[in-house]
Amino acid sequence: MPQIIELPERPYVGVRRTITMTTFGLVADRIGEIIGWLAERGTYPAGAPFLRYESIDLAADRLVVQAGIPVPAPVEGEGDRFAAVLPAGRYATVTHHGHPDQLFGAIEALLQWGKEQGLTWDMAERDGAEHWGCRLELFQTDPRVEPDLHKWDTELQFRLA
Structure with a gap:
């Protein structure tokens, strides 16, 4: 069942x-x-890797999409890697269990739930x-631990206006 959570700003490195x-x-x-690039610099993830959707047509x-890794503190980017911050705010969230190719149904359900709740994205x-x-789509399952994509957990976090 979707829920609404409050999240702080979260620094990350992305492409x-x-x-x-x-x-x-x-x-x-x-x-x-x-x-790997972060590890070479002595910095490790401060949360699940994610895809951030900027534009969807x-x-x-x-689609304009970022791949990002949360970090404990801001890190300077290099090459096409950039440092940024996920904005603080209220997010509607739900977790999908299963293959990432099946996320479309979970996304549609979250968007419909938001509409029924009178939420504004x-x-x-x-x-x-x-x-x-x-x-955001946050990948909660480490593929090195669980290689079966049908057993993965992906958390959706959509910021509210």
């Missing part, structure tokens, strides 16, 4: 790519690289695309 629904690997596959099959529609202030 950004413009992708399609079939090229998620271009951004998602960078998570391990970012973790399904009709044009164009931190999102604006422009030029046929959704532009999100902070829409």
